[in-house]
Amino acid sequence: MTLRRIASIWFPKLAMERWQVTIRCDRTLPAHDVPVVLSRDGTHGAVVHAVSDAALSRGIAPGMRIVDVQAIHPDLHVEPADMAGDLALLDRLVFWSRRWGPWSARDGEDGLFVDVAGIAHLFGGEPQLLDDITARFAMQGLTVQAAIASTPMAAQMLARFGQVRIVGEDPAPSLATLSVRALRVGAETERLLDRLGLKTIGALDGVPRLSLMRRFSGVPAERNPLILLDRALGKQPDPLDAPADHVHWIVRTRLPEPVMDPTAYLPELAEELCTDLAGTGLGARALRLTIYRVDGDARRVDVAFARVSRDPAHMLRLLGGKLDGIDPGFGFDLIALEALRTDPLDEVQEGLDGARDADADVAGLLDRLTARLGPRAVSWSQWSESHVPERMEARVPALDHVPGAIPQIAAERPIRLLDTPEEVRVLYAVPEGPPAQFVWRRVTLRTARHAGPERIAPEWWRDKPGSRLRDYYKVEVEDGRRFWLYRQGVLGDGRGEEPRWFVHGFFA
Template structure:
């Protein structure tokens, strides 16, 4: 479905009006209303030429950046009717597949859209068609509000002008000079001569490609500013409300039922409120682990909805899981004990809501054999799963970062340590295990980084340490090897 908008009623519908922007050789037409288009004014035409073909044309400076921002807001607001919407240059495209039955069919959906946007001061041209290109064409060159089925597609678009193919005016003019004035004319001519003529044309300006997209022979997926939630609970209100808080329990319950039916749990949540005047705002929350407990989800939004500006009220509230992970059903413990991991996750969630998601950190494994790179601190609510630990030889619980250099007596060139001085204390080695060699990570380390030989040693007092020698004699990457204490056992 495609939608075309025009805000306000400052200019009568029968008065030619255009918006202009600065071009390389002076002002050019950026957009024109139907009266101006009927008089021969079209986007891209120089203003001097536009006024030559339409003497009573009225023009004002355009605000493309403001128009794009407003159109994006309107596209997000339009998700009240379907989950997939995206702004176009002169309208909004929606994928209403699977959504029309919620509005009692396609004609009723068009009436609902026209009525609601009409209350916002927007006049619209609407069309529903099997393809994006056909909907775009029928919304701009059709009757203004129509539904075209797959069986009627070829016959309906055959009567439309070639400009309905979403090509530039120069390309449309070339086709008309070739005698191809309508989409039907283009569809019946041999393709090979035209394919040769437009072989170097941009894909968006190739009439044959546009024709194939319109007829559904070439797919044209609908891009979106951001992916809509996979699981979404909605509360459509007959009358606007100023506070969405009372709706949270029912929305959370409905969302958790959806998650449970598919075996998922929510990791990121988005509460979105749609104002009756077209504004959209929302609040997001995250969880430390997947959950589908509705009471816990409600607590994540406590005290956070007061920042939402209600304006004239909210007439639609949605709660969606923007990120979900598989979560199998768990049976409660027979002895009545609670899952400590779940309690800790809920505590992290509440602290994250209070102090911010970046205020809490947790250790996470990283894929590296270098000990000081094996662990890193990441945000506690980071949804990315940590790398699983790689099986290795025993490691001390206490690691020094950075490793501390020591003076070592050892058998040259590659013997184990016999004695070392650390923090001004001499330690005589009575037992050792090793070496365990760890080579540099060539994809991460700088050229010339030396390898390491690790030893687990025990001194004369029974204390155990983890030492390594950095480099070898004659390796060409430095002078004498250096020794370090990486950690201590116990």
């Protein structure tokens, strides 16, 4: 009988390290001594989700309210956590980690399991296997703690709370000194165990089971300390729910002699790919055409679809416009067409009236425009709930996002907003009078009539301490043009000197 060996890989800094790598591509990171936290929504406002080393050294910990931390540390740098992105990274790492074993699965929101039974000798032993795991993730900028045991629960507990990293078939001696917190049963159950004097795994395991079963009979299995302990000790089955390997939908044609133009071979490839997809009820959302040259180089063309498709003619229309710029070199001898992303696609009965499907026409138009102009050139608005105007709308690629509903706003909004509000010099009655005259782009404009103010306060859960409120005015000048101006701050608010004025948009 083969001894079961499970490696647990824990990423204690996954969210922060991923954010640091992502932001480094767009802008400069804050200084090392500046505390940085990632925030997420909590019951009573935003709370800390992840912390940098500088924030940790100041005693900032996950779960604290952002407003409380900002009151103590005014220089706190807050960024929104991308929890969906973190999970997506973990899902990709599940398959990448199969270099250490054939079965792997995600462990919650910050870890992985890998079945390494019968694998360790390929690395020189289990200590060397753990060293390889640590080193390879370090090369990607990720800090990990890993352990190997005979059950997933035991390996998980040792990776997160233990000092020993490798245990044999019986993990009980190594788990005995760990706190019951290692079972991750929740704060309420931890308090109950503490009141019973059961502070360690060994103490819990040493108590007769009958005296505890009634007390914990109503606790769900995922938080029941008795069930979790039995799983850790191998007394109850705890299988890995390993996702299946990705299916690669790809068709190829190998040519007997090199050709300079692959166009003639694409219809057959598209038909074959669509036939394969139809056999499983799938359609393509993204395609990749790879053309291999005889000199060993390759050229790739990617296209995407606004909605799932397995129409060979539509695929050829999108691919055809992208082949003109390919350098054939000395010719191509291998062509491959792959469906990079697939989704379920049911057969649809066309209407007997012969009417066209308007949604399909729009999707086809988006596909053709995106293939010709690029994904960033074809976009639409993505809306989010916010009082700050520039945060309400963002432009997103049309093929990657579904347009959201427009938030309901009681006040009128301009038809055009400036990407960056432009500062203007304004003549107004202090302290909070409307603009009587302003200079915009070196032209003096006098106010004929106005409406407002509409006051928009800072979003305290997102903006830095000291952010100033805005008073917005709809202003019509003498020549009939209508502007949207705002005054940032008011005199005597204690958050700056003189208020500043900006043009933010234009009405029809």
